[in-house]
Amino acid sequence: MRFTTQAFKGRNCLITGGLGFLGSNLAIRLVELGARVTIMDCMLPGHGANLFNIAPVQDQVTVTYSDIRDGNLMSYLVQGQDYLFHLAGQVDHIISLTDPYPDIEINIRGTATVMEACRHHNPNVRVVYTGTRGEYGTAPHLPVDEEMPTTPRMLLDISNLTAEKIILMYHQVHHVRSVLLRLTNIYGARAQMRHPRYGVVNWFVRQAIDDETIKVFGDGAILRDFLYVNDCIDAMLMSVLCDAAFGEIFNVATGEPCSFRLLAEALIGVAGSGRWEFAPFTPERAAQEPGDFYADIGKIRQVVGWQPTTTLRDGLAQTVAYYRAHKAQYW
Numbered sequence: 001m002r003f004t005t006q007a008f009k010g011r012n013c014l015i016t017g018g019l020g021f022l023g024s025n026l027a028i029r030l031v032e033l034g035a036r037v038t039i040m041d042c043m044l045p046g047h048g049a050n051l052f053n054i055a056p057v058q059d060q061v062t063v064t065y066s067d068i069r070d071g072n073l074m075s076y077l078v079q080g081q082d083y084l085f086h087l088a089g090q091v092d093h094i095i096s097l098t099d100p101y102p103d104i105e106i107n108i109r110g111t112a113t114v115m116e117a118c119r120h121h122n123p124n125v126r127v128v129y130t131g132t133r134g135e136y137g138t139a140p141h142l143p144v145d146e147e148m149p150t151t152p153r154m155l156l157d158i159s160n161l162t163a164e165k166i167i168l169m170y171h172q173v174h175h176v177r178s179v180l181l182r183l184t185n186i187y188g189a190r191a192q193m194r195h196p197r198y199g200v201v202n203w204f205v206r207q208a209i210d211d212e213t214i215k216v217f218g219d220g221a222i223l224r225d226f227l228y229v230n231d232c233i234d235a236m237l238m239s240v241l242c243d244a245a246f247g248e249i250f251n252v253a254t255g256e257p258c259s260f261r262l263l264a265e266a267l268i269g270v271a272g273s274g275r276w277e278f279a280p281f282t283p284e285r286a287a288q289e290p291g292d293f294y295a296d297i298g299k300i301r302q303v304v305g306w307q308p309t310t311t312l313r314d315g316l317a318q319t320v321a322y323y324r325a326h327k328a329q330y331w
């Protein structure tokens, strides 16, 4: 991590969705860096909110159980914040296929509510938004850079792209400094592990730990770009401190392609348990599958100076160790 450890000391940071996977890892890191952290989270059912996630810092953060769609509350919460990490979202792929309104309500209207609160009550706050590689849809060529057309396949990804554009508008028109990150598949500690509706790597980890058979869809050759959570948190922190990053869109990924088959083999090797087999795509997965994806991370490397530092093997080992130690809190 290339910034002074003093950068966040005494700074006020608001994390929407802060009890979830990415938000809680971010909260813990910010507390370690001396920040004053406020978490807001509405405990959306089936999502990643878990109080155990913030156990290491529970006495050092303020938690408010609230919804980003509540405009009055957002207006109050953004006041006095130096940094706002907007991570709250509907992220369940299956919900997105069956009911269009949570994506629209939470990801689009909710984001507009967050930004409207910033505009009126704290235009000097600096914002990070975490969008997704899904915004690109099927890649016309690889690796995918930020200039690639966006042709998302799912409403979830359309809602993230729309949220990104809303935030960009607030940056350009209302001067609320914002940086837009498009995250690849992130894995690591503190994710929801109860169902496979999102978070494929973490789901594989659960099956390996339980000595079960990991289902690798299709011929297992589809490529992805799997990033360890600590590297992702570094990208958020470094971006929000970088003046040249505001108004920019960045891929956050490893840039290194890995097939699902290789992922399963590496994981089983690291865990020392589990096995894998080929399986046909479920109808839901077939409908959503965009094909191969891996990112070009040259832009964030050049502008922000960020690059991942954790190997897949090390990241998987740390992930397996965390869930083995805390299985009762996640299964």
Ligand SMILES: NC(=O)c1ccc[n+]([C@@H]2O[C@H](COP(=O)([O-])OP(=O)(O)OC[C@H]3O[C@@H](n4cnc5c(N)ncnc54)[C@H](O)[C@@H]3O)[C@@H](O)[C@H]2O)c1
Pocket (backbone or CB within 6 Å): 016, 017, 018, 019, 020, 021, 022, 023, 040, 041, 042, 043, 044, 045, 047, 048, 049, 050, 066, 067, 068, 069, 086, 087, 088, 089, 090, 091, 106, 110, 130, 131, 132, 133, 160, 182, 183, 184, 185, 186, 187, 191, 192, 199
């Ligand atoms: N984890 C990944 O691999 C990944 C990849 C791409 C993008 N992202 C994005 O990162 C963000 C965080 O994802 P995550 O993996 O931590 O998911 P998560 O499910 O672990 O966390 C999301 C959190 O948002 C909260 N939330 C949902 N709706 C809310 C609302 N209306 N008001 C307040 N809180 C609300 C949930 O309760 C949950 O705690 C999401 O926007 C997601 O789209 C994540």
